[in-house]
Amino acid sequence: MTDLTPRLRIAILDDYQDVVRTLDCFSKLRGHEVTIWNDAVADVDVLAERLATADALVLLRERTKVDEALVSRLPNLKLVSQNGHVPHIDLAACTRHGVLVSSALTQRPSYPTVEFTWGLILAAMRNIPLESAELRKGIWQSTVGLGLRGRTLGIYGFGRLGSMVARIGVAFGMELLVWGRQGSLDRAQKEGLPVASSKETFFAQSDVLSLHLRLNAETAGLIGPADLALMKPSALLVNTSRAELIEPGALVSALRNGRPGKAAVDVFEHEPLTDPNHPLLLLPNALCTPHLGYVERDNYEFAYGNAFDQVVAFAKGTPINVHNPDVLKQEHHNEP
Template sequence: MSQKLVIIEPIGISADEAQALKEKYLPDDVEMVYYETKAKDAEEQAARLKDASLVMLANSPLREDALSKGQDVKFLSVAFTGVDHVAMDYCREQNIVVSNCSGYANEAVSELVFGLAIGIYRKLAACDEAVRSGKTRAGLLGLELSGKTFGVVGLGAIGRQTAKVAQAFGCKVLGYNRSKKDIEGVEQVDLETLLKESDIVSLHVPLTAATKGLIGEKELSLMKPSAILINTARGPVVDTAALAKALTDGTIAAAGIDVFDGEPPIPADNPLLKAPHTLFAPHVGFATKEALAKRAVIAFENVSKYLQGQPQNVMG
């Protein structure tokens, strides 16, 4: 029996590249439809799901109101690491198997962490402005990563890669994880100790009920006044209002943020936009040519393995 794969939004590769991957990884009798634009709303998503048994998506929310219209959907290949944008409870109820693409952006995200950290430490935005406006280096004394204590919250694949790079910069690395991880060069401590002792705190946890608001007013108050917070994980892991206040009050020195409570564009009333000592990116941590190419391969491999009755990267 033939099956239909619908890629309901762009996944960072062209239609021709998608077709090449389809031919490499999937049986000839699988029909594929690739939408190269995002759906305007849930109704358009539902229309795209018509007759699809296999679905591929990136990071657009796919909620029950749209997913329930896809009567034939049996498998979702999520071309992303996190799946908090998918109606997972509904998928469990309907026995829809969901696989993610964990691992594709380990290098991309970890490299952005250090881009943000160095951007803050070396005041790169101010340096750029100084050159453009005919100023000198006056007032632009920076800091070095070497010798600093670098705290990694969440020691999954991206957290471990971040810890590895931090060591290469000459940092002492502390790690916090729910379960014990044996990682060379990383001293695993409790969260309170990590926050108190780290000069840089980098977040690498998924968004779950347990991690929502993980870093709030109490946690920020434990950090050094000279410390910086880097968030390339998920926006709601940090209490936005509490972080804005901590930056304004000088509770911590600065923050580098790639993820927010919602996808950019960020509402003008977001308190972080008025907070001092910030460096922002519009959720680009995963967005490199290399990472998107790796992601597409994993997404198609997920479909292939599912069709073979051996699903991989399955999310609970």
């Protein structure tokens, strides 16, 4: 930061692991006044008090909702910066209050999520977490797992992540089966991969069924009890995408009924999940992790690096990756 660049008061929210200050990219904010919050807070009153003097907010994904109720109580706020899509940010409200929203929509796939998906598949199919816990209690080999070679990997949504998960499945010697919207089916067929004849066939034949769909109005609640009931008692459902793709309560009921036999879940309808009595956490046939798919140091360097670049650009008066450009046209827009 040069002597001519304004010094911003920056609040970084939801740094659960207190990792941001250890990242290489954090040095980009040198010279600014930075406050980091490590807890998850949904209470608007608490957030408004904490962020009352902030010029800029830095978010990670959708951990904090930024809407009219919050923005209207932050008179000094000029910028919200993050990486990725912004469904949790009310762009209209930000525009009304003269708050710029910058977020890079890059084409870089989330490689860590693909890797983590396979970590869940291997862990669930071979009962790794259970066997590790049993060994620490002095119990030797209490289960018999299932291998992957020759079994059918169902990919629901053949986009960037789904296609990468599929290719790794081929390396394991699995048979592939693809389902999704027409675009997914066309891409799979172009690569010479088999597509299911129907949604029912897809659920019935998959030994491992992995979801790779973006959550929107069309996909919310797309998978219901009837779909899950078609799955094999030996099958595994994997969800590293969004919990809301499945109808509320449907997966818990399905696992209790034994179809599918197992689930590996990294996403929940309400996050962060801190209730140990959540129905999924109480099921022995559900392997649950706290949305770790994207939580990886290189990925954090990339995401926070983009967010910090946007803060620096804004401070210099040359904002980038702007989602509500009308703010720039406002006659009385507050300069940093």
